[in-house]
Amino acid sequence: MLLAGVFGKRNLKAIDIKITFPEEIYANRENFIKLKIVNHKKFLPGFLIKVSIKELNLSYLFPYFEKEKEAVVSIKPTRRGNFSLKEIYISSVFPFNFFVRWRKISNTFSFLVFPEPKRCKIVSITSNKIKGDKYSETFGFEGDLISIKDYEEGMPVKYIHWKASAKTEKLKVKQFSDLTSPPLIIHLEQIPIPDREEKISCATYLIVESFKKGIPVGMKIGKEFFKPSLLYKHKINLLKKLALYE
Incomplete structure (x- = not known):
């Protein structure tokens, strides 16, 4: 029994947990995170170590690993907003399945959950009912070629000008006159849905679907106004x- 206790304690010693979150996590939707367990011991591998995250009601068992092991696990947050993971534990029944030993991990992880996208029954993706200010861009990704510009994150890869990129050693994209769909301006407070969370979910749906369809999206929220854009960082900022x- 003494030997079992020694090995059981050593099994949980010098173990660390790392979590990688995706750029987009939505409430009440299945999302996937990367859970990595790291063994800092020089010789002894890890056996039957379970990672438990209280705030996510999540448990995952790593049967065996030497230095590190990674797993992709699903999470389903029930609300939007900031999350902090502080209650993270590792436990094990190793070596003889007599006792469960556990240890709390000191790391804290934070991430942001976007609202649940919900289809709006009263308005379509390009409806004028929630449009307010008109906004037009003089360029886009269709029509006549008017210039070559630097690539920005979120621009369609198919418009990269490979020859110009090779000459300058920087990614360049073709810029065309705009023949695409007109931009969509979302006025959050004017969406005709009484419930605030449903209103926010509707706006989230419109943003997500507009980007899928290549429609530039702008938003008026409170006193802030964000001009329409198709850049990915703009989408993330709106979400x-x-x-x-609040």
Whole structure:
């Protein structure tokens, strides 16, 4: 029994947990995170170590690993906003399945959950009912070629100008006159849905679907106005605003 206790304690010693979150996590949707367990011991591998995250009601068993092991696990947050994972534990029945030994991990992880996207029954993706200010861009990704510009994150890869990129050693994209769909301006407070969370979910749905369809999206939220854009960082910024809206 003494020997079992020694090995059981050593099994949980010098073990660390790392979590990698995706850029987009939505409430009440299945999302996937990367859970990595790291063994800092020089010789002894890890046996039958279970990772438990209280805030996510999540448990995952790593049967055996030497230095590190990674797993992709699903999570389903029930609300939007900031999350902090502070109650993370590792436990094991190793070596003889007589006792469960556990240890709390000191690391804290934070991430942001976007609102649940919900299809709006009263308005379509391009409806004028929630449009307000008109906004037009003089360029896009269709029509006549008017210039070559630097690549920005979120621009369609198919418009990269490979020859120009090779000459300058920087990614360049073709810029065309705009023949695409007109931009969509979302006025959050004017969406005709009484419930605030449903209103936010509707706006989230419109943003997500617009980007899928290549429609530039802008938003008026409170006193802030964000001009329409198709850049990915713009999409994330809009979703962050909705996630933290009070």
